Amino acid sequence: MIHIITGSTLGGAEYVGDHLSDLLQDQSLETTIHNQPALEEIPADGTWIIVTSTHGAGDYPDNIQPFIAALQNTPPRTNNLKFAVVAIGDSSYDTFCAAGKHAHVLLEDIGATPLSECFTIDIQEHPVPEDAAEEWLQSIIHQLK
Ligand SMILES: Cc1cc2nc3c(=O)[nH]c(=O)nc-3n(C[C@H](O)[C@H](O)[C@H](O)COP(=O)(O)O)c2cc1C
Numbered sequence: 001m002i003h004i005i006t007g008s009t010l011g012g013a014e015y016v017g018d019h020l021s022d023l024l025q026d027q028s029l030e031t032t033i034h035n036q037p038a039l040e041e042i043p044a045d046g047t048w049i050i051v052t053s054t055h056g057a058g059d060y061p062d063n064i065q066p067f068i069a070a071l072q073n074t075p076p077r078t079n080n081l082k083f084a085v086v087a088i089g090d091s092s093y094d095t096f097c098a099a100g101k102h103a104h105v106l107l108e109d110i111g112a113t114p115l116s117e118c119f120t121i122d123i124q125e126h127p128v129p130e131d132a133a134e135e136w137l138q139s140i141i142h143q144l145k
Contacts, residue, residue: 002024002030002046002047002048002049003032005048007052007063008049008053010053011106012129013051013129014035016051016129017035018028019134020051021115025083027141028143037064037067038067044077044112047115049083049085050085050100052064052088052103053100054093054095058098058099068141069101077135081112082143083113084115085107086119086121087119087121090123090124097118097120101134104114115143115144
């Protein structure tokens with residue numbers, strides 16, 4: 001099972017999560033989308049794809065903050081957990097994609113196995129972030145089958 005966990009304020013990261021889910025299902029892979037992620041409801045095995053934007057001054061969107069805090073405070077066993085992070089942001093901020101970059105390091109710190117580097121999408125360059133995310137997915141999808 002591939003769990004798609006989104007952090008979004010304005011909906012953009014949620015759209016990217018929906019698009020990745022559709023593409024994965026087209027390849028007969030099973031997905032569950034968590035737009036209000038709660039750590040206790042998401043098994044720490046299989047694959048997590050975290051898709052998060054950055055808000056405030058390098059902060060996580062509100063909806064994903066409790067999930068991240070729970071990961072920090074009560075990390076699950078991650079021996080069987082692979083992950084990838086898609087970070088969406090705007091390069092006009094000094095804190096470009098800070099939330100997604102933080103999530104990537106956090107998951108590595110708690111022992112999960114990365115499937116790729118943290119993938120950043122700059123909305124200045126990619127006003128439709130789904131397209132960049134789709135291209136990225138093609139580069140890692142062989143690891144998900
Ligand atoms: C108030 C505000 C603060 C933002 N702060 C950052 C930031 O610190 N770093 C960054 O990379 N992008 C920042 N952004 C850009 C958003 O991450 C970007 O617009 C993203 O596409 C929003 O995705 P969402 O619709 O999922 O919330 C900010 C946007 C807003 C409106």
